[in-house]
Amino acid sequence: MSIQDKTKTGIQLSSKGIEINGKPTVILCASLFYFRIPRDLWKDRLLKVKKAGYNCIDVYFPWNYHETEQNIWDFSGEKDVEAFLQMAAEEGLYVVARPGPYICSEWDGGALPSYLFSDTNSRLRDNDPVFLAHVNRWFEQILPILKKYELGEKGTIICVQLDNELDFYGCQDPEGYISALRDMVLGNGLEVPLIACAGQGDLFLATGNSTGVIPACNLYPNDRDPEFEAKVHAYVDTLSSEDIPLMVTETNRSHFLLRRLLAGGAKLLGPYLQVSGTNFGFTNAANNWGDPLALLTSDYDFGGMISSAGEVRPEAYEGRLMSRIIQAAGDSLALSSYTNDHSFTLSGASSDEVTGPNVLALYGGGYLYSLPNVSNQEKTVSVHIEGYTFPEQTKLMIPEGGCPLLLAQTPLSHWGVSEGRLEFASAELIYAQTQGNQTNFVFSGQGESELSFILPNLVEIETNGDLKFIQNGERITLTAERNAAGSAKITLSTGQNLTIDLLVREQALRLKEVQSGGQFIFEELIAQTVEKDFPQIQWSVAALNNGAPELGGNLQQLGSDAEWLENRGVYKGYSWYKAKFNTLESRGVSGVLLQDASDICSVYTDDEYHGTVVPGGGSYYLPFEDEKSSNEMKLLVRSEIWGHSNFDDARLPTFRLKGQKGLTGAVAVTDILKLNSNWRFKEVRSSNEHHLYTSLSCDTRKWPLIGWGSWMTEHHPSYGYYRKSFSLSDQSNTWVLHLPGIKSLVTVFINGNLAGKVNPLTPYLDLTKWVRGGEEVQLTLFLETYYGLSNGSVILYEGVKAVDWELTSADEASLWNHAVKAKTLAVHTELPVELASGSSAWAFGNLDGIDTTSCWKAVSSGSNMKLTFYLNGRLIGRIWNPSSKSRPQMRGGNPEITFIPGPWIQKEGNTFAILLESIEQGEPGVVEELRFLQVEDEWKSR
Helix, strand or coil: CCCCCCCCCCEEEECCEEEECCEECCEEEEECCHHHCCHHHHHHHHHHHHHCCCCEEEEECCHHHHEEECCEECCCHHHCHHHHHHHHHHCCCEEEEECCCCCCCCEHHHHCCHHHHHCCCCCCCCCCHHHHHHHHHHHHHHHHHHHHCEECCCECEEEEECCCCHHHCCCCCHHHHHHHHHHHHHHCCCCCCEEEEECCCCHHHHCCCCCCEEEEEEECCCCCCCCHHHHHHHHHHHHHCCCCCEEEEEECCCHHHHHHHHHHCEEEEEECCCECEECCCCCECEECCCCCCEEECCEECCCCCECCCCCECHHHHHHHHHHHHHHHHCHHHHCCEECCCCCCEEECCCCCCECCCEEEECCCCCEEEECCECCCCCEEEEEEECCEEECCCCCEEECCCCCCEEEEEEEHHHHCCCCCEEEEECCEEEEEEEECCEEEEEEEECCCEEEEEECCCEEEEEEEECCEEEEECCEEEEEECCCCCEEEEEEECCCCEEEEEEEEHHHHHHEEEECCCCCEEECCCCCCCEEEECCCCCEEEEECCCCCHHHCEEEEEEECCCCEHHHHCCCCEEEEEEEEECCCCCCEEEEEEEECCECEEEEEECCEEEEEECCCCCCEEEEEEEEEECCCEEEEEEEEECCCCCCCCCCCHHHCCCCCCECCEEEEEEEEEECCCCEEEEEECCCCCHHHHCCCCCCCCCCCEECCCCCCCCCCCEEEEEEEEEECCCCCCEEEEECCCECCEEEEEECCEEEEEEECCECEEECHHHCCCCCEEEEEEEEEECCCCCECCCEEEEEEECEEEEEEEECHHHHHHHHHHHHCCCEEECCCEEECCCCEEEEEECCCCCCCCCEEEEEEEEECEEEEEEECCEEEEEEECCCCCCCCEEECCCCCEEEECHHHCCCCCCCEEEEEEECCCCCCEEEEEEEEEEEECCCCCC
16 A cells, blocks of 8 residues: 655655644544534534644535535535635644545435435445446535645645445445545545545455555444553554554544543544534434434434533543643654553553553653553552652552553653653643743642652752652652642753642643643633523414324325335425225225335324334334224325434345335235144255255155244254145235244245245235235245244235325425414413324424523423424424334434524524424323523633
């Protein structure tokens, strides 16, 4: 791999580190996403990142956020990328630009436009000419902007990332794909380094091993993993052989872990989502963080140092303190390298309690090392260096979850002092400055503190406060008891003067500024966010019909079959499928089976509600409470696209990157055949013998007759064929096999033909194309099972498929327009609001008098209700309150909070609307309370 030398932009990467315009630099990078933060708050978040000590942000640029319809682009207003990059430049923050085309980021479709999903012939994220032609259209829009704002031009972009974690994806030609992206970027004139990040460690698959594309690493370990440094060192070694620094573009948010990474040799540290945000509109993803399915919350917050509402958390102060350590060590740390060639050893704690010492050899001499305490209690340790034991006079106490970054044998020449060295410190150096003949050092101590200097030119030393000193020849040892502070002034015969200040850690966290004369400016830590209830809001409600079909527009006739929404140009929002079951001939209907359905489907027949389900892209059977008899039955399915998968996972159809939404059919189930008994069974030792045991001619008369899955064996994994014959109803036209409770893998054969496979997450299989009504069918199930796994049961649904399909839909703007009209019909209502099962309504809150200079959080409490929040034309959040069985897992943030940005609130004339949907079958939906909490930003005011 050929890595570029110093570019025209002034960025040089080597195994030593990162240099920007000749200055060695450790990059501390916070994710900050303009598309999840209102434009009027961009500057606020940038300032907070900078105040927290970070010198860089990483930014995704979501393709489908800017291409609102195919070939229609929007970079204005809230989407003004140039304005955002200009603000970052004005604040002096470097930018890692991540334009995709795929970004993941728990964003709808990973930012790939949904119209791509209906093209079954193209290969996404691959060296496919059709896909790359689409990518080129996107890159033609975004890359000229990035070029304008790269370092050396108008901005501060220091590198561009191609795609995202490609090693998670089944790309057929990684080298061709990444090379094609590289060529597009270079063709637009960008000169900053190009990187590609590995999600699960395959650095060179992530880059496609493409010439000129530099591998970076995403690491999400257990923060307390005692062997983490060994993993980091392995990556450093691998990359050093290519003369590349370790750049960790994503990792956890705790500065405990970030300190470990720094001491392991990483030169770019990018904790993911230090600045939280909100998935406004229909931008959430459907995700595999559940069991296995989850819906991403509108609140996008992993607990980083700045919340989605802009609240500053304690990690921000930890970031500032860590940044001070980096700045104090300066070039020597930025060009350091981890080393095993040292004499450091540790005693007092086992290696699974305190790891290390993990040692960096500083450029120009000396060492910085870490001592991560991964245990659950404070530990006292001793460090042994070249026959000496430190500390000598005090104890080195490391709190649970602490990771001190300490200096040893470090020449004072790093800071302009001609002779002498810092032999040992049990406190962290957080500030070092030399002006003329005066050098100021500031240390942060936690527990007892000890500083040992070798000063051959010592003339005089004077201590103040609780700092004491012991002199032994050229060695000066300064000590302080636990939680004690003080200072020392040292005069050297060279005419140089040293001032040593020791702060306790709480003071160091509060340190806002060290002024030129060495005076300290402190600030109070924010103990908690101040929240104030908004005065009681007046509410009004306008009821909607069951299923709210009146919200839909853009009528499309589909014919005899339903279709996925993307095939019909519907990419976001709600849709309503209407159809008929018209050949029932007065037979009893026990329920409705949805086919290929996702994300959220609410089912009604003849205006009667039967429940809301989240099928995950497969089939799903909804039983009726009472069997229904009718010659004709009307069907309504309200389908909401919560979001397309941000990942590619084969476990559920909705997790595939091309997974589509809506449904492809529905069946009125008229008979349920329970097929658990009297199977002929044949045990085999291989899974490669289907031709012997599945054909119609196979003689099964000597096979044992047993119940489904009941064969006991000493062989594991075990393989066996289960076979039986039965007749199908001549009044049905659809047959679907269901294996509820299956925990194994089943291959299905109909009359000797392979019909498909069933697994625990997709336990349905449509057999219609393989059978005919009124005929006998031979069903063979090949079961692959393992120790103790459940084999469930076997059910066959017979029924009549729905026909005469039509489709209406509503996007964000359409729903808002309906809300505006409905507001004139709303009736005053007091909370709590209760809706009958399956019913919907618009609720309107009067926000007159709310403080428009502040941001707010709406906190919902209640049950069985799904709420979609609108403010002045914008969809600002979706909440699904707890329900007894309908709601899937909600991940990604607080599922009960909607962020209300102050800049989006008008002084008067606000319309605050909530679409209420009662989704639990047989139980009312209730909104008990909506609290509006004002967020007072204490950090911003100082």
